[in-house]
Amino acid sequence: RADGTRLWSTILETAAFGGTPAGGINRLTLSPEDGRVRDWFRDACEAAELTVSVDALGTQYALRPGRDMSRKPIAFGSHLDTQPTGGKFDGVLGVLAGLEVMRSLNDANIETEAPLMVVNWTNEEGSRFAPAMMASAAYAGEFTTDAILAKRDAAGTTVAEALDAIGYRGGEAVGAQEIGAFVELHIEQGPILEAEGKTIGVVEGGQGIMWFDGVITGFESHAGTTPMPRRRDALLALSEFALAAERIALAHAPSAVATIGEAAILAPSRNVVPGRVAFTVDVRDPRSETLDAMEAALQEAAAEIAARRKLEIALNRIWRKEPVPFDAAIVAAIDQAAEGLGHARRRIISGAGHDACNLAGKVPAAMIFVPCKDGISHNEAESATQSDCAAGADVLLQTVLRLANA
């Protein structure tokens, strides 16, 4: 068993890096706060006698030797970056529970056949740099390292510059650290486990995700003198588009979701009819065909609004992540570990994207979920109990032992 009390105190301790008055964390990837929590993580890993390395995208790998060093390590972990209005558990739980697995094995003097590795993936959240789960995607070969290094945040800073700024542009090539299998513990970020009174979610896969960048180009004009019918108001066009996106998601209920998470008027002024608006769209569903249908419907809505309001709407898909099935053998190992520990459990599909979804494209991978209060995540109010976190860490530990000693 993992030491749930020690795990809980590391969660509280590291929450201070970027901690907010409302009890959440604002620790955008590659920010100074992210740099400080990385330093803390490296020191804690080294204190646990792990060998830490950093790759060219800043991902941290901490290795614990096994008896059979010819085997690839069984890896686990998640991410330490957060949303601007992030909570204390999203990603953090998976990395710190991974550290706790190492510490508990050390305490119990347990050696495994395969080596073990805990990983902190760079930029899982995708809030500062798109897409989300960037470094694990590069690890899995979905993007080249150079393509990722060149991505820019809203201020124009590249990933390369941001890595350099906090000293986390590692020397190792992305993918140089080999991994045999990947297990990720995470809060559910949805309401199902809590509603059904289950402690463990045995995650069978992740739904598909599409991200779009949109720009609406109307015409700036005077708020006092321009008659309503002559306006080409970019914000009104966005308003219609946002409501259309909601309707399109509801048309594929209950599974589909669509979100306009960013929307900004260029050169906003109280007495100027908005001429240009930039926005983003996040669309998800567990079925590939539903993603296709939703994309077509969004483009159709954009074209209709643009024609009627006499303005331009450009809607460009910048990312598509297909629905991911997890590895049946690892899913079964998680299920058995949870059963062995006596935890109420159920099979579940992840609504959020996770690094494990990218790893699954390269190595056997799966995930363990624990409940979070009211299904709330990406919010400072995000909350999980100490006992559920401990239960998740126990299942992670038992799963890892099964995989490493198999």
Place this chain on the structure above:
Amino acid sequence: RADGTRLWSTILETAAFGGTPAGGINRLTLSPEDGRVRDWFRDACEAAELTVSVDALGTQYALRPGRDMSRKPIAFGSHLDTQPTGGKFDGVLGVLAGLEVMRSLNDANIETEAPLMVVNWTNEEGSRFAPAMMASAAYAGEFTTDAILAKRDAAGTTVAEALDAIGYRGGEAVGAQEIGAFVELHIEQGPILEAEGKTIGVVEGGQGIMWFDGVITGFESHAGTTPMPRRRDALLALSEFALAAERIALAHAPSAVATIGEAAILAPSRNVVPGRVAFTVDVRDPRSETLDAMEAALQEAAAEIAARRKLEIALNRIWRKEPVPFDAAIVAAIDQAAEGLGHARRRIISGAGHDACNLAGKVPAAMIFVPCKDGISHNEAESATQSDCAAGADVLLQTVLRLANA
């Protein structure tokens, strides 16, 4: 007659202060660019032997003596600040035509009975600090100087700090410079004169204006895991409110207008359902009762959306400017001056707010409009012809002579 060629060249010369690649001007009030154009204006006035003073809100007054110094000066002018996407004529024409009136009278060695004064009012646009026409409102006694000095821009800078930063916090009390009457030349900023082939608009009054600050408080949640019906999406609520505001304005067609000019998501992120949105509303109509009805309808729409979407919408009116009738005698003087010069003209109501609308609360005031291309204003494409600008300056000169020698 005024020298239309010289006027045109000063318009082009000063357009360099804050000039944009697209041929417009971005010269927000009390910005460094505004400081530079003020210095230019002071120097030009002093070269024309005017006595320049600056009041505690930065307004510049340039006096030309009259034969009867016991009379209050006949004042004219406008503003040199612009919108972020401003053009070369809005405000600028009125100030530079005022300077041209002084220069032309000097050239012709004409002395007037009453003294004359050209004024550059601080923050007419209202884009950086609300409300618009701030300094002329303080001059007319609608606000105290201290209340205005304490207003803040989006970055938290006060008017007092911004004045100090460009060295334009003058020693003179607001209102210390007495004015006998005020005449303002301006581009129409609407399409009527151009459409009807008139050169001069004889402005009989200005419509009423209300400004609101709004905040929508929903709940941040995960874009991938939060089912559509559980969301409390602040941006979707804003979208419905913006479309409701459009419908409310159209219900009072053709006169009423409503505009959401600013709208910003707090802590925006692609994969976070927006939890908080701040926005502004600008509402106008020539009739007071229509303003009342629109305000009630907007509050009703906000309450309905808030209740249905289970979030909070706060909509606070921060400014109301009643419809303003201009002084009949000055309106008649403008009409006669335009007739004497042989210009096609018509009576008109101003859709935009102007410093003259504030002055009208204290002294006899009225305005002269000239056409602008396609009615476009608050846009870098704003355009007026050299001959229309010259015609406006001529009417201004003749009107001022009538008033000063009466």
